[in-house]
Amino acid sequence: MAKSALTNTGEALTRPAGWQGIAADWSSDQRAFKNVSWGKAMMWIFLLSDTFIFSCFLLSYMTDRMSTTVPWPNPSEVFALTIGGTTIPLILIAIMTFILISSSGTMAMAVNFGYRRDRVKSAALMLATAAFGATFVGMQAFEWTKLIMEGVRPWGNPWGAAQFGSSFFMITGFHGTHVSIGVIFLIIMARKVWRGDFDRERRGFFTSRKGNYEIVEIMGLYWHFVDLVWVFIFALFYLW
Amino acid sequence: MAQAMHVEGQQHPIKLYLVVWGWLFVLSTCSYLVDYFGLQGYLRWSLILMLMILKAGLIVAVFMHMAWERLALMYAILVPPVLVLVFVGTMTFESDYTLFTRVKFFGAGS
Numbered sequence: 001m002a003k004s005a006l007t008n009t010g011e012a013l014t015r016p017a018g019w020q021g022i023a024a025d026w027s028s029d030q031r032a033f034k035n036v037s038w039g040k041a042m043m044w045i046f047l048l049s050d051t052f053i054f055s056c057f058l059l060s061y062m063t064d065r066m067s068t069t070v071p072w073p074n075p076s077e078v079f080a081l082t083i084g085g086t087t088i089p090l091i092l093i094a095i096m097t098f099i100l101i102s103s104s105g106t107m108a109m110a111v112n113f114g115y116r117r118d119r120v121k122s123a124a125l126m127l128a129t130a131a132f133g134a135t136f137v138g139m140q141a142f143e144w145t146k147l148i149m150e151g152v153r154p155w156g157n158p159w160g161a162a163q164f165g166s167s168f169f170m171i172t173g174f175h176g177t178h179v180s181i182g183v184i185f186l187i188i189m190a191r192k193v194w195r196g197d198f199d200r201e202r203r204g205f206f207t208s209r210k211g212n213y214e215i216v217e218i219m220g221l222y223w224h225f226v227d228l229v230w231v232f233i234f235a236l237f238y239l240w
Numbered sequence: 241m242a243q244a245m246h247v248e249g250q251q252h253p254i255k256l257y258l259v260v261w262g263w264l265f266v267l268s269t270c271s272y273l274v275d276y277f278g279l280q281g282y283l284r285w286s287l288i289l290m291l292m293i294l295k296a297g298l299i300v301a302v303f304m305h306m307a308w309e310r311l312a313l314m315y316a317i318l319v320p321p322v323l324v325l326v327f328v329g330t331m332t333f334e335s336d337y338t339l340f341t342r343v344k345f346f347g348a349g350s
Contacts, residue, residue: 018311025312033313044317055324059331066335069342076275094272101268105261108303115251217250217305224303228296234268235292239275240285 043218047225050178054229057171058236064163073159075238079143093238096139097230100179103132104227107220114193114216122216123194129223130186133179140176144169171233178226189219250305260302267295 015034016024026032033041065072076089083091110125147168151158154166192198193216201210271291274284301307306314 015310021310022312022315025310032316034310036309036313041313044313048317048320051321052324055321055327059324059327062328063331063335063338066332067338067342069339069346076278090272090275094268097268097272098265101261101264104264104299104303105257108257108260109254111250112252112254112257221304224299227303228299231292231295231299235271235288239271239288 037214039214039218040221043221047221050225050229054171054174054232057167057174058232061163061167061171061237064167065161068161068163070161072161073157073164075240078147078159079238090238092139092143093234096136096143097234099132099136099139100227100230103129103136104224106132107223111217111220114198114213117199117213119193119196119199122213123190126186126190126193126216126219130183130190133183133186133223133226137176137179137183140172140179144172167237171237175226175229175233178229182223182226185219186223189215250308256302260298264295264298267291267298271295 015021025034036044079093080087080089081091082088106125107129110122110129113119113122113125152165152168154169156162157165192211193213195202197204198211198213198215201212203209204211268291271288274287274291279287300318306318
């Protein structure tokens with residue numbers, strides 16, 4: 001960052017805001033994202049590309065569901081659980097939603113404490129986030145097991161349109177993979193924060209570069225995105 | 241330095257995150273209740289979509305700090321996904337057509 005700060009004289013001046021700001025930022029023959037580091041900008045661009053991937057999954061699900069002549073299985077009944085004799089519709093998915101939202105809450109606070117250089121609280125909150133994420137994946141594994149036992153396959157199921165299984169396994173599987181990768185990275189980052197790598201500017205294992213607490217925010221961007229995708233899956237796949 | 245700048249730029253009170261967290265719980269409960277009470281038709285769809293967009297907006301704006309970024313980044317990231325709606329429109333036509341041919345030529349459902 002020190003290097004680009006030397007060449008980027010624009011940062012010393014106050015930049016124009018609004019539409020003029022967009023034109024000024026993009027036309028300056030320098031970096032378009034003036035007060036955002038390359039790490040954060042690249043995470044945003046990655047998330048944009050990931051948005052398109054999930055959009056394609058949800059779109060193919062929409063196309064399948066709209067074009068099939070066989071009735072679509074009712075998610076409210078398929079994902080119902082019988083607890084203590086009463087059947088509650090969609091209850092597992094609702095709990096999973098609350099768990100993922102809670103993990104986003106703890107992640108947001110971890111970022112905040114990271115910037116306040118409170119490394120113990122930041123690391124603890126990141127571990128809490130990872131624990132919520134692992135719980136979510138565990139419940140998803142339970143859900144998959146239950147559905148597979150009931151005879152759901154990517155090529156068919158007992159209740160209706162065959163495309164239900166393939167859409168379900170593809171969409172939730174891809175999302176679960178994202179959560180799992182996030183949990184692994186959260187644990188790695190929590191260890192670094194806990195150890196005080198970003199206070200002592202210890203060099204990274206892979207990159208040999210000094211890190212700073214911004215990495216917690218970048219990690220947070222990824223994690224919130226995982227939560228964001230779940231919001232769409234919950235609405236469009238489970239509730240629709 | 242970027243780091244020093246972000247310490248100033250992305251420093252918000254913890255209370256803000258707790259309030260958003262609370263709202264996300266409320267909105268999720270509402271969307272679950274839509275299913276629990278078995279609302280159907282346009283009421284169901286509009287409620288589901290509205291709650292979905294509200295939740296997504298809160299997460300992106302506050303948790304991901306998009307509300308405090310410069311417009312140049314905001315539009316670069318938020319405008320392209322809107323174009324997916326064109327794709328949605330295209331695939332709606334396509335699936336209507338597929339359904340039509342399936343009903344017409346395979347006689348399913350009749």
